[in-house]
Amino acid sequence: MNRFDEFALEEAVRIGEEIPGTEIEAISVGPGRVVSTLRKALERGAAAGTHILVEEERYMSPFETASLIASYAGTGHYDLIIAGVMAEDDMHCQVGQMIAAILEIRCATSVIHRGTIREETSVYIEREIEEGQRLCMEVALPAVITVQSGINRPRYPSLSNVLRAKNQEIRTIDANDLWDDDGRDQLISMRRPEASAKGVFLEGGSNEKARALIRILHERALI
Amino acid sequence: MMEDKIAIIAELSRGGFTRATHEVISFARELGSACAHSEIIIIPGKNIRGLAEEIARTSGIDVIGIEAETLDLYSAEPFKSAILDVLKDINPAYVCLPHSAMGFDLAPGIAVDLGAACITAVEEIHEDKKRICFSKSMWGGKIRAELVSMTQRAVLTVLPGAWTASVEEAFIAGSVRMVKANLALGASEITLMEAPGERESELPGADVIVSAGRGIGKEENLEMIRKLAGIFSRGAVGASRSVCDLGWLGHKHQIGFTGKTVSPGLYIACGISGAIQHISGMKDSQMVIAINIDPHAPIFNIADYCIVEDLTEFIPALLELVEISR
Structure with missing residues (x-):
């Protein structure tokens, strides 16, 4: 599971503990392999798992992913949709905001603290912004929030949840039944970034490197 | 007619423009010379006439200042609505924001509403087969990916530090137009605080x-x-x-x-x-x-x-x- 999503799921489980009767559903878009991620979500406390199946293994633009989730979520009545602030792999920071825009509901990103949910009408959140500052606000529900890492400490799965998750059915929905527009951007290449030429790799054994480093620190009068 | 503008959304902090905003201006100039479009700066905020005039003078780029009481501290709703009103008027080919807590909060929603592509945390641009390719990091910087827009319009966020803020002053100041945002009153209350510790x-x-x-x-x-x-x-x-x-x-x-x-x-x-x-x-x-x-x-x-x-x-x-x- 994407690390940021672990924080998102944990936040959902905490809301479930605060407000009895909350139903937590984990949703993932992708090929068959994402089922194992959904099962991990069940182990960590989600009550249900929904797999939006995209057959082929390919780059999905955030807009495609968001459209599929929004199209599915539009049929349910979710009070809160929680996502990670970004995916660890493609690092776009877009899906949550796009879901909110498509569904025309509120959105707050980079949430580092969540407070009380008031009578299912609003949630207090603090957004992490630059220079060690936070923006604090009430967000009217329904809403999408994307959470920053560190908002909580994700727990380990409990034995009872692990056993439950083993045999629980995960609902599969064919992406073609939800939405069939094209993505708006295309990935055309991926490569390793070039290394900068300026760096010097210290050579030799561990001891020689340590000696070389101390010499450098002395030369620069750092020690 | 093809759109021919590149809109820059400026970000304010502590009474001035953020460094990232100046970097986005440098980025937009490079993009503008690659596709022969001209830039325009949009500043949402409160009491910003002075800042609008300052940036028009130093950058030489035309400026639209959007003023409203609710545009003091950033929050998605009023900012998005005020910016979209102006963007629909200008009809730009590109909208550029810093990849900041404001920029990445706004950009995807603006893209959805404009029917535009959204490419975030851009670090490099270059032309390839008459297309403009945008490079960004993936997998924590281990991979550099290139993306292209498949639509007429694109909303871009620019990674802080990837471009250098220009120190040169323009010969001719840009024009300044101030507009009042047409926003519903009673927006939710936003406060700014320092992170603990x-x-x-x-x-x-x-x-x-x-x-x-x-x-x-x-x-x-x-x-x-x-x-x-x-x-x-x-x-x-x-x-x-x-x-x-x-x-x-x-x-x-x-x-x-x-x-x-x-x-x-x-x-x-x-x-x-x-x-x-x-x-x-x-x-x-x-x-x-x-x-x-x-x-x-x-x-x-x-x-x-x-x-x-x-x-x-x-x-x-x-x-x-x-x-x-x-």
Whole structure:
């Protein structure tokens, strides 16, 4: 599971503990392999798992992913949709905001603290912004929030949840039944970034490197 | 008719433009010369006429200031609505924002509403077969990906630090037009606060920062990081975001995009892979030494001295040698 999503799921489980009767559903878009991620979500406390199946293994633009989730979520009545602030792999920071825009509901990103949910009408959140500052606000529900890492400490799965998750059915929905527009951007290449030429790799054994480093620190009068 | 504008959404903080905004202007100029479009700056805010005139004078770019009481501190609803009103009027080919907490909050929603592509955290642009390709980091900086827009319009966020703010003043000032945002009153209340523990940080005054990343393996290994910082007269311990998230160190130690920006005389990165979010907070250090067991770690791309070693063995050996040489 994407690390940021672990924080998102944990936040959902905490809301479930605060407000009895909350139903937590984990949703993932992708090929068959994402089922194992959904099962991990069940182990960590989600009550249900929904797999939006995209057959082929390919780059999905955030807009495609968001459209599929929004199209599915539009049929349910979710009070809160929680996502990670970004995916660890493609690092776009877009899906949550796009879901909110498509569904025309509120959105707050980079949430580092969540407070009380008031009578299912609003949630207090603090957004992490630059220079060690936070923006604090009430967000009217329904809403999408994307959470920053560190908002909580994700727990380990409990034995009872692990056993439950083993045999629980995960609902599969064919992406073609939800939405069939094209993505708006295309990935055309991926490569390793070039290394900068300026760096010097210290050579030799561990001891020689340590000696070389101390010499450098002395030369620069750092020690 | 083809749209021919590049709109820049300016960001304000503490009564002035953020550095990232000036960098977006540099980015937009490069994009503008690649596609022969002209730039326009849009500033949402409260009491911003002076700032609008200032940036029009220094940049030479035409400016539209959007004023409203509710545009004082950033929140998605009023900002998005005010900006979209102006954008629908200008009909730009590109909308550029900084990849900041404001920029990435706004950009995807604006793109959805404009029917535009959205490409975030752009680090480089170049032309290929008459298309403009946008490069960005993926997998924590291990991969550089190129994306192209498939639509007539695109909303872009620009990674802070990827372009340099221009210091030259324009010969001819841009025009300034002020508009009042047509916003419903009674927007939700927003307050600004300092993150807990922010004031206690030792990082700003340190000459040498020794930083720990997830590669230190376990919390107990922080002890050697502290000892290493201790050999310098004004040394301090820094950390990557993941180390703080694990609770090994408080967030006041965090360096990077969402933490502190530092520029000490010496920065020693221990077990830090070098994700772009971290690098943006320390790349102006005068000298960088990186210790990492992975020779492909992106941190080595910006380090002056690179040490490929298991730091749990290397640092104790180093400390011992320092002890002897004293």
